Amino acid sequence: MRLVMLGPPGSGKGTLARPLARHFGAVHIATGDLFRAEIAAGTPLGVLADRYIKFGDLVPDDVTNAMMREKLSAPEAENFVLDGFPRTREQAEALDEILIGLGRPIDAALLVDVPDDLIVERAVGRLICTHCGAIFHLEFKPPKLDGICDVCKGALTTRDDDKPSTVRHRLSIYYRTTGPVIEFYREQKKLKSVQGEGSPQENFENALATLGES
Numbered sequence: 001m002r003l004v005m006l007g008p009p010g011s012g013k014g015t016l017a018r019p020l021a022r023h024f025g026a027v028h029i030a031t032g033d034l035f036r037a038e039i040a041a042g043t044p045l046g047v048l049a050d051r052y053i054k055f056g057d058l059v060p061d062d063v064t065n066a067m068m069r070e071k072l073s074a075p076e077a078e079n080f081v082l083d084g085f086p087r088t089r090e091q092a093e094a095l096d097e098i099l100i101g102l103g104r105p106i107d108a109a110l111l112v113d114v115p116d117d118l119i120v121e122r123a124v125g126r127l128i129c130t131h132c133g134a135i136f137h138l139e140f141k142p143p144k145l146d147g148i149c150d151v152c153k154g155a156l157t158t159r160d161d162d163k164p165s166t167v168r169h170r171l172s173i174y175y176r177t178t179g180p181v182i183e184f185y186r187e188q189k190k191l192k193s194v195q196g197e198g199s200p201q202e203n204f205e206n207a208l209a210t211l212g213e214s
């Protein structure tokens with residue numbers, strides 16, 4: 001399965017992308033995680049990306065597309081779940097061109113639908129494992145031990161760009177730039193959508209049903 005996840009930041013698409021990738025034996029490629037790893041490693045790409053990410057702005061398309069071209073060309077990317085890419089129409093067109101070149105077209109784009117108020121609530125309490133990237137939430141999915149990842153015992157952290165004002169800024173960017181991406185996949189008849197308001201398990205089951213896999 002080659003799947004693109006679409007949905008506002010904080011819609012739970014990352015939480016849904018992981019079990020979907022496991023279910024399909026696909027690699028989970030999250031652009032935000034890739035950028036944060038580059039920032040943590042202090043690479044030139046990380047230094048550049050950090051200038052945009054800390055204000056909730058998008059990293060320029062040419063930089064993002066080049067990073068994704070490399071990731072998608074790897075042999076293990078035969079099947080993938082893309083999380084956070086494409087976010088603009090230009091990225092969607094670049095992705096199509098990359099995948100046509102590789103002979104690996106996507107099967108579907110899955111839109112996770114969630115109201116804005118719930119998105120702000122979710123993003124603000126979000127905790128991320130610094131080691132394995134697992135996602136927790138102070139209110140909706142607290143870790144068993146404060147500040148410690150249930151999965152790998154790594155330290156949990158919050159994201160600088162999860163502040164309410166930055167979340168609202170990221171949402172306004174989302175509606176402006178990702179709206180055309182949704183249209184792009186609707187035109188290609190590859191768009192499917194799932195409600196993202198349920199528990200992670202409910203959302204996962206609904207996603208499988210939407211994708212015709214249950």
Ligand code: AMP
Nearest residue numbers: 009031032053057058059064084085087
């Ligand atoms: P995320 O973890 O998906 O919410 O992404 C965190 C931040 O990384 C975003 O707010 C952007 O600054 C940057 N980013 C992630 N994916 C992309 C993308 N496809 N294009 C440009 N910037 C991105």
